Amino acid sequence: MHAVSHRSSVATVLSVIGARPEIIQATPVSEALRKHCREILVHTGQHYDEKMSGAQIAATKLPEPDVNLGVGSSSPEEQVRVGTERMIELINERRPDVILVRGDTSATLAGALAAERTGVPLVHVEAGLRSHRHDMPEEYNRVETDKRSDLLLAPVPGAVKNLQAERVHGEIFMTGDPLCDILEGLRDQVLPAGGDDYLLATVHRNYNTDDKDRLQGVLDCLARSPWTVRWPLHPRTAAAIDKFGLALPENVEVLEPVTYTQMLSLERGAQAIATDSGGVQREAYLWGVPCITLREETEWTDTVDQGWNTLVGVDDAKFQAALDAPRPDSRPAIFGDGHASERIAEHTIALARKVNTAGPTDLPNEDWVA
Numbered sequence: 001m002h003a004v005s006h007r008s009s010v011a012t013v014l015s016v017i018g019a020r021p022e023i024i025q026a027t028p029v030s031e032a033l034r035k036h037c038r039e040i041l042v043h044t045g046q047h048y049d050e051k052m053s054g055a056q057i058a059a060t061k062l063p064e065p066d067v068n069l070g071v072g073s074s075s076p077e078e079q080v081r082v083g084t085e086r087m088i089e090l091i092n093e094r095r096p097d098v099i100l101v102r103g104d105t106s107a108t109l110a111g112a113l114a115a116e117r118t119g120v121p122l123v124h125v126e127a128g129l130r131s132h133r134h135d136m137p138e139e140y141n142r143v144e145t146d147k148r149s150d151l152l153l154a155p156v157p158g159a160v161k162n163l164q165a166e167r168v169h170g171e172i173f174m175t176g177d178p179l180c181d182i183l184e185g186l187r188d189q190v191l192p193a194g195g196d197d198y199l200l201a202t203v204h205r206n207y208n209t210d211d212k213d214r215l216q217g218v219l220d221c222l223a224r225s226p227w228t229v230r231w232p233l234h235p236r237t238a239a240a241i242d243k244f245g246l247a248l249p250e251n252v253e254v255l256e257p258v259t260y261t262q263m264l265s266l267e268r269g270a271q272a273i274a275t276d277s278g279g280v281q282r283e284a285y286l287w288g289v290p291c292i293t294l295r296e297e298t299e300w301t302d303t304v305d306q307g308w309n310t311l312v313g314v315d316d317a318k319f320q321a322a323l324d325a326p327r328p329d330s331r332p333a334i335f336g337d338g339h340a341s342e343r344i345a346e347h348t349i350a351l352a353r354k355v356n357t358a359g360p361t362d363l364p365n366e367d368w369v370a
């Protein structure tokens with residue numbers, strides 16, 4: 001009797017997105033993967049409204065996801081629980097060779113747990129970043145995902161060091177940052193937003209929005225800007241300002257969340273950027289716009305070491321000092337050479353092919369036909 005598997009001979013990568021930063025950063029990796037293997041693009045549905053998801057998919061030219069798991073906007077724990085359950089069903093149905101997750105969201109952890117439960121090898125893009133802050137759900141998601149990963153693809157050398165120090169079991173490679181690939185690809189096309197001088201702001205971290213005094217501190221910082229503050233408001237932040245009944249400073253111009261192409265243009269034209277976003281800190285650096293981070297710590301420490309990013313928490317005197325500081329003279333390429341996505345695809349496909357050739361006996365839950 002011969003065992004026959006349903007698995008296709010083409011290596012298949014099930015790649016997971018769920019929230020805005022994952023959607024944005026998926027495009028170049030997806031393009032690189034699809035040249036050499038089959039990609040099943042799965043959206044957990046964590047971000048589902050048009051401005052956070054649909055318009056971003058269109059703006060970044062990401063292929064439409066093959067599957068949407070419809071997880072929605074429940075608590076992070078519920079998003080992970082439901083996302084994991086639905087992903088397991090999908091994995092058992094589609095039988096990918098590897099699962100690729102990115103970043104640090106509920107979708108990332110759901111993908112990692114589903115990989116563990118089905119025995120499918122796991123690839124983590126943007127592995128090894130640490131804030132060392134344990135009240136951040138993102139930190140928990142990253143650490144738990146890295147522990148379960150077979151292939152850890154780190155964007156910067158510091159992330160490699162973190163993973164080595166933690167003695168993770170998977171194989172570690174430095175690839176560079178796909179966000180850098182995107183910006184380098186668009187550098188000649190993105191025009192700086194026009195109009196009067198402005199500071200661009202984004203705020204959405206839970207510890208900045210969930211506490212009234214802390215959020216008031218953010219507003220006090222923004223009030224220091226000598227320019228208009230253009231602020232595309234994240235839905236979580238809009239709800240918190242409303243709930244706490246806070247008044248916006250007079251210099252603030254509120255915008256709806258903008259598409260990625262509009263955001264790049266706003267970043268490029270800004271005098272300075274105030275943010276608590278990981279993606280925006282890197283983009284500010286890549287454009288050469290000074291960044292003031294409304295946090296006490298960052299995962300992207302190289303931007304601080306190079307003098308382009310200042311951590312001020314919500315201290316408005318420190319914010320003012322950062323506004324007044326001169327720009328550094330140099331800006332080395334800390335996020336790679338613009339080819340991270342190709343490296344990510346190469347490592348992922350090599351693992352997928354190894355699994356695919358090894359055959360189904362390597363995986364539990366295989367559906368054997370005798």
Ligand code: UDP
Nearest residue numbers: 020021232257258259260263277278279280
């Ligand atoms: N972004 C966007 N529109 C906005 C605000 C942000 O396209 O109105 C982009 C931003 O350029 C960056 C990404 O969203 O690439 C960052 O996502 P977010 O701040 O939600 O998450 P984080 O990077 O903190 O994980």
